[in-house]
Each structure stands twice: as C-alpha cells, then as structure tokens.
Amino acid sequence: MEQPSTGHDSVLLDEVLTYLAPAPGKVMVDCTLGRGGHTAEIARRLAPNGQVLAIDLDERNLEYARQSMEGMPCRFFNANFAQLDEVLAAAGIPAVDGILADLGVSTNQLFEDEYGMSFSRDMPLDMRLDRSAGPSAADVVNRMDADSLANVLYELAQERYSRRIARKIVEARLISPILNTGRLAEIVRMAIPKRGGAPERINPATRTFLALRMHVNREMENLGRLIELGAKALRRGGRLVVISFQSMEDRLVKQKFRSLEQAGAVRILTGRPVVPTEAETARNPRSRSAKLRALEKC
Ligand SMILES: C[S@@+](CC[C@H](N)C(=O)[O-])C[C@H]1O[C@@H](n2cnc3c(N)ncnc32)[C@H](O)[C@@H]1O
Numbered sequence: 001m002e003q004p005s006t007g008h009d010s011v012l013l014d015e016v017l018t019y020l021a022p023a024p025g026k027v028m029v030d031c032t033l034g035r036g037g038h039t040a041e042i043a044r045r046l047a048p049n050g051q052v053l054a055i056d057l058d059e060r061n062l063e064y065a066r067q068s069m070e071g072m073p074c075r076f077f078n079a080n081f082a083q084l085d086e087v088l089a090a091a092g093i094p095a096v097d098g099i100l101a102d103l104g105v106s107t108n109q110l111f112e113d114e115y116g117m118s119f120s121r122d123m124p125l126d127m128r129l130d131r132s133a134g135p136s137a138a139d140v141v142n143r144m145d146a147d148s149l150a151n152v153l154y155e156l157a158q159e160r161y162s163r164r165i166a167r168k169i170v171e172a173r174l175i176s177p178i179l180n181t182g183r184l185a186e187i188v189r190m191a192i193p194k195r196g197g198a199p200e201r202i203n204p205a206t207r208t209f210l211a212l213r214m215h216v217n218r219e220m221e222n223l224g225r226l227i228e229l230g231a232k233a234l235r236r237g238g239r240l241v242v243i244s245f246q247s248m249e250d251r252l253v254k255q256k257f258r259s260l261e262q263a264g265a266v267r268i269l270t271g272r273p274v275v276p277t278e279a280e281t282a283r284n285p286r287s288r289s290a291k292l293r294a295l296e297k298c
Helices: 013-021 037-046 059-068 081-091 107-111 137-143 145-157 164-176 179-193 205-214 217-231 247-262 278-281
Strands: 028-030 051-056 074-078 096-102 234-244 266-269 292-295
Touching: 013 037, 013 074, 013 096, 013 234, 013 292, 028 037, 028 266, 028 292, 037 051, 037 074, 037 096, 037 107, 051 164, 051 234, 059 074, 074 081, 074 205, 081 217, 081 292, 137 145, 137 205, 145 164, 145 205, 164 179, 179 205, 205 217, 217 247, 234 247, 247 266
Parallel strands: 028 051, 028 096, 051 074, 096 234
Antiparallel strands: 234 292, 266 292
16 A cells, blocks of 8 residues: 555544534644644644644654654654543643544555554564664564463454464564564464465454554553543543544543443543545545544533
8 A cells, every 4th residue: 555645644623623622822732743634734733822732652754754844833853642641740731621542553654664663565574653662573472482472463453364474473573583574474374274265354463463563552552641641641631532443442442431430530522433425435445444532521
C-alpha cells in the first residue's frame, strides 16, 4: 500500500471536529499528534487565543509535525499519553476542553524501515515507538519463553495458532537469532497449517505482528491509563474522543467509558461507535477498521 505524501491520512476528521467542537479560546490535547493532521485542523479552530497541547511518544513524528505546523497555536510534548497528568502539570494547565486519541501507528511508522514493524518488506525487527524504552520486538521473540509468547499472541490479537507459532519461533531462534521482519513472517507462515481453496485475504503474519507491536509498546495498558486520566483532566462539558483500530482496544474503550458513566462522571455521546463513510474507506482503505467513541464530562 502506498504512503500518502504527509506519511499519514487522518481518519474520521470531520467526525472528530464535530465531537470535539474546537472553538476560539478553548484548550485541547491531541494525545497522538502523529503527522499533525488532526492537530492542525483543531489548532486552526482554537486560534487566536486557544491552544493545542500535542503529545507523541515518537520523536521522529513529533519533529515532522512541529515543522509543518510552525506558527500555529500548539505546544509539543515528546511523552507517553499515559503520563497525561504530568504533561498537563508541566504545561501549567489544570483542565482542558477536549482530548483526542487516534490510536495505533501512523502509515509512515508502519512502512518505514527504521520502525521495523512491517512484513511487507524485510527490515530489522524493532517495533518500538520510543527507541529509548523497553525491549524491542527482536528482544521479545528471542528471549520470551514459548508459553508467554503464545499468551501474547492469543490475548492481544486472538491468534488461533498462537502455540504453534510460539513453538516455531523458539525452534528457529535456536538455529540463529530472529532479527528481521522477513524471517519472522516466514516462521509464522510455516507454523500455520495450509488451507485448501482460495488464498488467504490477509497475510498469515498479520496477527503475530499486531500482537508484538501492542506488547512492545504496552498499548492496552497505556490506553486504560489515558482514559482514566483524560476523564479527570476534562472541564465540565469537555469531551474525550478515542479512535481505535482493533477489537481489543475498542472493547477496552467501551468498558472504561461505561464504568465512568456508571460512576456518574461522564455521559457517553456515542451509543454505537462511529465508523468511516464508504467515501472515506474508498479514499483511505486503512480507515476501514476505525471506530470512534466519545464522552462528555458531567
Ligand atoms: C494513528 S497515529 C496519529 C495520526 C494523527 N492523528 C494524524 O492525523 O496525523 C498515532 C500516533 O500516536 C503515537 N502514539 C502511540 N502510542 C502513544 C502513546 N502511548 N503516547 C503518545 N503517543 C503515542 C504514535 O507514535 C503515532 O504518531
């Protein structure tokens, strides 16, 4: 799949603007700045006396967006959104009118070799958004025991062949360390039983790669923390909008939103998740799996 010229097409942009309702003087947080697509549209609507606090864990995307947004009312923070409270304290902002989280990774992160996330081309296996933190995907596949590895694949991406894949990984690394995405994809392909009939619509390594990326970047943990901190940081009437791209994330968002509503802290604005229009999925096939949920602070 080709990369757009900015490196990423923003998903559900009109819907994000409808739910966040950015207007002059308001203060909002974009927890996932990425290439700056959503942030720039929000910032434009907050000018002249409002501002966006834009967060990204990946200093490479942050630098790209900072340069493309020069002169806009935006402050940039290279941080994890799971530390939203610390970012707000550092910015001297006690409460905000809106928070956006557009989860996962941007198209450029998925395809550029330096991120080591893709099986569409051979590249060094890494997957970390923050290169200064934690074990890389290569560390995980070369060190984790087979049972734990299988649990990661099953719990984060519901990989039905998780045990077979984990066993094959452990066998393969005894021969030599698994350091590239191409080799890992091949190991997964060999572990999955062949089916007759039409060829698979998705690459057999898709779920394994997704689970490893989510594990390496602690995506579920960070998301849970963000929703708790986000609900606290909103002013009364302020809104939190979360876009997720896979079922485990959407389930967590739904559960967290429900328990906040049951506690009387928020009102859920989206009974069912909002999904992209046919026109959007035709224009940007990567938006297909997006689900947007929004809440308002009571
Ligand atoms: C889907 S992209 C966002 C795209 C952006 N909305 C745009 O329009 O260009 C997700 C971004 O969130 C960042 N990210 C992922 N997890 C994060 C976390 N825990 N804290 C901060 N940023 C994170 C990624 O580095 C990536 O740049």
